[in-house]
Amino acid sequence: MSKSNNVYKDAYNRCLRLLEETSNLPSEPELGATLGVSRTTVRGILARMAENGLITWDKRDKTVLRVPKEEDFFPEEETDSLSQIIERSFMRRLLAEGAEAGMQINELELARDIGVGTTSVREFLIRFSRFGLIEKRRNSHWVLKGFTRAFALELADIREMFELRSAAAFVALPGDSQVWDDLDRLETEHRALARDIANRYPEFSELDERFHRLIHSASHNRFIVDFYDVISMIFHYHYQWNKAGQRSRNETAVAEHLAYIAALKSRDAAKVEDACRRHLTSARQTLLDSTPEGRQAIPAKRNKTL
Amino acid sequence: MSKSNNVYKDAYNRCLRLLEETSNLPSEPELGATLGVSRTTVRGILARMAENGLITWDKRDKTVLRVPKEEDFFPEEETDSLSQIIERSFMRRLLAEGAEAGMQINELELARDIGVGTTSVREFLIRFSRFGLIEKRRNSHWVLKGFTRAFALELADIREMFELRSAAAFVALPGDSQVWDDLDRLETEHRALARDIANRYPEFSELDERFHRLIHSASHNRFIVDFYDVISMIFHYHYQWNKAGQRSRNETAVAEHLAYIAALKSRDAAKVEDACRRHLTSARQTLLDSTPEGRQAIPAKRNKTL
């Protein structure tokens, strides 16, 4: 079972959706571009679609015969990449009770538990190590440093440093820059979400990420941009498994974002700094609340540094 | 040729040095602790030493018979770990002429050229990717982003942000903290080096790293501390393969460090910031000079931000 064909299956599912919208599929290279896969995979998809009576396929002609049914799709769990599977499984352990700092991580055991080869687990751990939650002992095991209060504070500090700098760079961008349009669009989305927050609050997470990534992109610094991956990862799993108070948290955050956006549009550096700091302070508290040691006030000093 | 025994060979060589100083080797666990290897490896070493007539070994008794000769040592190149070999080889290509941004990196080709398995190369590239010089295309090749002027500037910006913050945290540490002793010791070493700079300037590189790591440690932030790995990596290879003007560069840097140390000891935040900025500005210029597009003045704005 050398390698799963999840790329093919996932692309196949996404391609099924395209059938609902057209009566003729485009050329192989074009399809490949839209689906983000190679022509080899595209041809595999087309072959199966023809076989299952979804299309007729003869050279350039790819005519849609029928709309896909539920049973035409591959099951969702077969479309995940191996690294996603490992990541989810690992994060579940990490954020579960009993994941104490100092614990050892055993590659072989992890691999056996998840049912994958050790190589994939190793590669995942190496990639994951840049998040600062685990550490390698040379020629030996990994050590879990834990999702602790200290981690949350260190993360929040860097985030604040980076985002304040990015926000300052943002307002310095010329008026005809693309970012202002992007910001307008995000503002509209925020307002729409705010109007129906009671039902749509779970959508905030994704909007939040897009908003902050836009701001960070203004820094034009790869280390700042890349650092958002750490934040994103932590928040992603955090939101997924810790739903307590989620609605009110998101409601507050949307309001803070709108104030932040208004400040950015005013291009007043002082206002921006204030709005940014305000939002990041409450984000920091949210994160702290979710740590095992959490629910303590923020030491006043921390916010004043920089 | 599943796995090389470089850990054993390296530890063996280091253990030979111990023979020069004592007539009796300590217990197996103690030896393991000093050499940083497991008892399994220690016993392997002892067995070979006994076999080669360097010691007699009977249970607790490990008597030294003779001082090691040149030919007792394993050749140096056999003591390098695979990842070191790959790293060196990769960095040579990276910093050589013709390593243009946008180039593709081929795992298989790299592995064949270096003469190692693909897994090791993959793992190296994943680890290396956090330095921001390469990027992965999903299910496909890596892309070289290049050691460009942009890279150097982005690196220097973050370094400045982090070091200014660390230096500020440093002077806020209580007077009885260990760091002041460490700083005193570093100062002494700097003075000694300065006195004989003409001969000893190549030793600066290592001192430089220890000094900056001490300052960064005061931040108590793992992301700041870890970021120094990026700087360290770049400077390490940079110094190794770009010796032009090295002596004068190091001479300047030593002087800047001494001023910086004096500022830290004064505990005057303004003086510290000034000395720190001054040093980092010249370090930035050194780095810029070494990029292919280098040798241009620093844009004035850059230093004023933050």
Added chain:
DNA sequence: ATAATGTCTTTTATCGTAAAAAAACATTTG
């Protein structure tokens, strides 16, 4: 003659496996 399709080659992703090294357990010694 450009862009698509058809075919073949190369590279990546992943596993099983084996040696090196670490770690755990059992036994002896001071």
Added chain:
DNA sequence: CAAATGTTTTTTTACGATAAAAGACATTAT
């Protein structure tokens, strides 16, 4: 009986092999 040695088991490190996926080359159709 605590710490060292002797022995066995487990884990890490690394390779070669193989299916999936990408990419390159050859051919055909508009």
